[in-house]
Amino acid sequence: MLKVTIDNIEIRVEEGTTILQAARMIGGKVVPPAMCYYSKLKGSGGKCRSCLVKVVKGSAKDTRPMPKLVASCSTPVQDGMVVENTISEEVQEARKGVVEFLLINHPLDCPVCDQAGECDLQDLSFGFGMEETSTVEPRREYPVVDIGKLIKLHMNRCIHCYRCVLAAEQLTKKRAHGMLYRGDTMEISTFIQTAIDSDFSGNMIDVCPVGALTDRTFRFKSRVWFLNPMNAHRECSKCGGRVTAWMFGNEIYRITGRKDQFGEVEEFICNECRFEKKDINDWVIEGERKIKRQSVISGNHYEHLKKGSIIHPIEGTTEPQE
């Protein structure tokens, strides 16, 4: 077991644990935000740089600090490591910078975006974003495309986290989806407009942290905060069949995976469950799903957040220690 201290909170973790995973074990405010890391996708992380932390002591053996801020999602813990996240001014500044970078080309079209209310980028910019933009230039624009019958791609909103690319690679048999071009003209695309028709392609919508990939069967049907998230299950031959059904009265508006407090699905679900079973009789409703992350959807009421407060789980909050 390795000892690591994050924001003055000590924890013992297995070898090979990353700083981010250790912070998630502690929970609460010390957890760095993660836009690209997804624990269920191999090789994810390291790209968005919003989880940067400062390592003030490399390990018990080598006590030197690391020269640069490191991505906590891809840096393994060393025994005796001391990490600063919320208590480091430098980290907070860098994170503000990252949020600004992520937003300069983002269309900020939240009022017409289906992801609004459950968007990681909204949460992040609420916590770290500036109130004014420093750009005067026009933003990147791409046409909106349908990739297959079920998924809509708004490339304008994409933050290039690679999660959907990895999901397509790891969950589906036929990979028809990847990154084209490079630099700030880089875009997600299907190869020569090939439709994505794998049974598990819908999970790309769940892993997308922003509204770049949205469910065509749910587009513009409702704002997510008007819906009641319910745990539901059914017998399914392709997947576990355990989902969250988003309901209004007795009507199911959409089906998603069950997301945990870090916005990650507990298990991936198949397209049949997600897109085809929208009748209440298809499902066994277990009861209301408590949204554990701080969000405007927490059982149909608004949470009161102060500007500048950090998004953290409501339950079991651990405060950083000064």
Add this chain to the structure above:
Amino acid sequence: MGRAILLDKANIPGIRAFGVYRAHGGYNAAGKGLLEMTPAQVQQEVIKSGLRGRGGAGFPTGLKWSFLDRKSTRPRYLVCNADESEPGTFKDRYLMEKLPHLLIEGLILSSYALGVRTCYIYIRGEFKYLVGILETAIREAKKNNYLGEKILGTDFSLEIYVHPGAGAYICGEETALLESLEGKRGNPRIKPPFPAYKGLYDCPTVVNNVETLAAVAPVIGMGGETYSKLGFGKSTGTKLMSACGNINKPGVYEIEMGLPVEDFIYSDEYCGGIKNGKMLKAVIPGGSSVPILPADLILNTSRGEARLLTYESLAEGGFESGSMLGSGGFIVYDEDACIVRNTWNLTRFYRHESCGQCSPCREGTGWMERILYRIEHGKGRMSDIDLLVRVAKNIEGNTICPLGDAAAWPVASAIRHFRGEFEAHIK
């Protein structure tokens, strides 16, 4: 002044051919290393020589080799980084064009020291014409038993392959290079793990620059100790400088480290002074990504000492008043050069070459380019200057690979030293 130990044979007619190179003492070092020394001794000589990476970072080569995971049962690889794409740097091209056998000799010795049986030369796509030159040299070396099975009758075997890239600057970053070599998109990897443990095909790998590996041949030839006496202080040996810009004699020069910058710019042996008798305005001393320095700071440090061409002297004063030796791409600007336009041009390059993987570099390089475009085209605002400084600061150090730093430093340093020029553009 100085001794040429890399380019000493460069101007012999027909030196590209094995026979001519051999007749002029070529492959003597390889013979010495393979027949008279153990691999550990070869590595020891390189450590003793104080040879440092010539690709830009200046990391001690012997130390880098010692990180290689020797416990692993997997094969080891040596990769020669010939993806020389930094604006202003063209020394490796010259070396490979003139002396392909010198590089091969260096590769043989390095592979021998590292216990490598397969070696790749990852060459920039635009250097297509060099692929043939290198492959001919490899064929010749193989025919003469300096490559292939049981080299010179020893148990050591080595194959060298030349692999042309597709022309991406980012593939000069070692992990992006390895990705590209594996046939994938050239995105830098997230470190750790480092290539010394998990490099090419997940095997222990050493990646070195062309000039570094070529220099291993003279190091073994003359002995590490003798080599370490060349140069100045911790910057041992000689360095290839590719000089360009507003000078009378642009070209590739081999200098002994420690040569004063002033001599390099003004002496007839090297750059031969500024073109048309103009005044020196600024110099980028180590390839486009290192900070630009104005004339007074490139000739003398802020403490008033003469600036020398060494890793330490050029870096003296940190980024406040210093720069870096980098890859040795020496770009000289005369009094008529426009720093704003030049900086804009450089950011255009970095915007184009950013791989787009991590947010600060992807968005930041584009943003800086757009701001500088505005300033250069008369649409700047005074607040843009501070905005540029802030954007550069937010990129620096926060990216996956050093391309972010490389894009941020020229902008930050241009504003630091030539703020007035930016202001004049905006007014």
